[in-house]
Amino acid sequence: MTRPLAVGLAGLGTVGAGTLELLRKNAELIAARAGRAVTVTAVAARDRTRDRGLSIEGLRWYDDATALANDPAVDVVVEAIGGSEGTARATVEAALAAGKPVVTANKALLAVHGAALARTAEAKRVPLAFEAAVAGGIPVIKALREGLAANRFTQVTGILNGTCNYILSTMRDRGREFTEALGEAQKLGYAEADPSFDVDGIDAAHKLAILAALAFGRPVDFSAVHVEGIRNVSALDIKLAEDLGYRIKLLGMARWTEAGIETRVHPCMVPADYPLARVDGVFNAVVAEGDFVGRVVLEGRGAGAGPTASAVVADLIDIARERHTPVWGAGLADLSPVPSIPMENRAGAYYLRLMVVDRPGVIADVTAALRDAGISLESMLQRGRAPGEAVPVVLTTHDSTERNIRAAIRRIESLDTVVEAPALIRIETF
Known part of the structure; x- marks a missing residue:
């Protein structure tokens, strides 16, 4: 025996x-x-x-x-x-x-x-x-490292933190602000007493660093991941996103380009028909894009005793059977030091919400700042009029770079008619 x-x-x-x-x-x-x-x-x-x-x-x-x-x-x-x-x-x-x-x-x-x-x-x-x-009971490591090993990946994107996904889902479904939704998550045991590891994006960034190493065959590099959390997402932004045909999700994204690999964690506006837009509550999901397999979607419970134990024991069964795969999918000598792309080079569309004093010339000043930074507008929405008082103005841009949008925001923030820091959310169209 x-x-x-x-x-x-x-x-x-x-x-x-x-x-x-x-x-x-x-x-x-x-x-x-x-x-x-x-x-x-x-x-x-x-x-x-x-x-x-x-x-x-x-x-x-x-x-x-x-x-x-x-x-x-x-x-x-x-x-x-x-x-x-x-x-x-x-x-x-x-x-x-x-x-x-x-x-x-x-x-x-x-x-x-x-x-x-x-x-x-x-x-x-x-x-x-x-x-x-990564992702608790979802077999995403085995999928990338073994099941999809013959593919070159173009990107791996995921909802990697159930706490943040629960908070954002609650804010959308119930119109709650962040602090209220966080308190509910803590009462239900979905968030720690000190939730910073989750809500500031660090947990998701750790997981993304692992997925990027596996997907792109390079040494794991947590320091290369750009990290932002969800503390600054408001119920108003979530409602406006819905009106524009998007949902706001905290995503981890690892993307291959000819210049190198992007790895970033931050709130995103995701088209409502994209698979990750429909993943709610404490669930996690990962979408992998391979050159031969196409799009693969994995979804399930990303935390908790049962799902996590399921994944641990799956590894123990492999060890008992003497099934042994290199840690990062290939031997260390075969990993490639692919460069990382800095966040300032990110290219794409943006959502920008401003709270401005409703008076003549305000919009002209804002659009001038965008124009001078080389940014063109796709749409502009102003809800209501309140002469002399602060009103929200929502702008969406055509593709630009992070460097340019940041330059425009610095100038917009300096305007005396802008009464609070602009809300910036990146639009991801996949």
Whole structure:
């Protein structure tokens, strides 16, 4: 009889506890698909007394996760601690150095240190698997790295953070402002007490850095990702977007051009008929464009104990079956240092909302600023009249560059008739 795969589980929070529960509940099914039993034999966590709703009877306990990683009776380490530094990084480095396969859901660790970790994994000839690091239960890593491996990708675009997607959906459906929708998300457990990691776009940027490395065969580079969050999106902008035939989504976009690779995370106006426009609530989705396969859309739950555990255990089954793919889809020597395109070179259309004092000459001053920056208008909308008071004016532009639109905004902001910072949202037409 084949010996069970002995798993050391570092971290017993949402992901770790979910993984333990899934391995126990579906043990027979998993054993059939893995070719042998997959069993947690050791765990590491900070608080041994905490009630996690699961029995840890019979499991070897470690207070130090790096000691678990060096346990000779552990075949594979699952890192479910989180964070790019500290214990999580030390545990993964220790496991790889000891020649043990690692499974992790830690997007921050991979985005920041993925190149170095891949070098160690390749040198030790062991898997570093991370299906759970991006989009939870959606098998997007396997799709890009294996299922679509024969394709050259032109772009990969995704809704990569369920918290932001829930907030924007709530703002649209209920007319809520950002702070109200965020409070509701926190009450429902969709947002942390400190939501900055999510709402400022950092979580999505970590995931996008991983997807870009896989899609374009280059070393992972989090520092190249332009990052903006959703704090400045207003209910008014969401309503106006609907009127213009768009929906506002926080997107992560990795796009190939002849000059290099764009990687950016920011709010976008998306045409209402585009697949990602219809993805609401806490769901995630990824759209990949390949030269032979065309457009592939993957959608599902991007977080939570169940979906994330599903992805972790899928990696464990691959390891049990000795299916081993290079960390970034190809050997490190075959990765290409494709240059990154700075955000100021982004080309496309823009939505610009101004709050201006309603008096003669205001629009002429605004359009002069745009004209002098080389920007042409596609449309202009002014809602109502209120002489002497502030009114919203909405402009959409033809394609321009980020550099030019920023220059125009600096001049517009200096006008004494513009009473608040202009709202700028990029229009993506795909």
